[in-house]
Amino acid sequence: MNEIQKLKDENKSLKSVIQKLKNENKKSKSNSVGSDKRVHNERGAGRKERFSDQEKEMMKMYRIQGKTIKEIAEMYSCSVGLIHKIINEQFNLNYEK
Known part of the structure; x- marks a missing residue:
């Protein structure tokens, strides 16, 4: 009988203890909802980038050196619009904030 009571x-x-852990779990979930930032395109879906980060930096450097967007587009065999987008990407990010 004593063993049963124990x-x-x-x-x-x-x-x-289980109830305390459930409460802590609920609190941590509610706190993390606001800070839960998903990685954009975490599944890797969609079109892959045509140029690497190093190539994009080179395009920006060519532009700083005075090359025209059309010349850079011919160097990389792509459209003028794509070069313009890549060169101005950094500036667009600043305006969104």
């Missing part, structure tokens, strides 16, 4: 007491204490 097991019942242990069961009660474990239930209280």
Whole structure:
């Protein structure tokens, strides 16, 4: 009989621990909702980028050196619009904030 009572007491204490952990879990979930920022395109879906970051930086450097957008587009065999977009990407990010 004494052993049964010990097991019942242990069961009660474990239930209280479980309840405390559930409450902590709820609190942490509610706190992380605002800070949960998903990585854009985390599945890797969609079109892959045509140029690497190094190539994009080179395009920007050519533009700073005085090359025209048309000349850079001919160097990389792509459209003038794409070069313009790549060169002005950094500036567009600043305006969104």
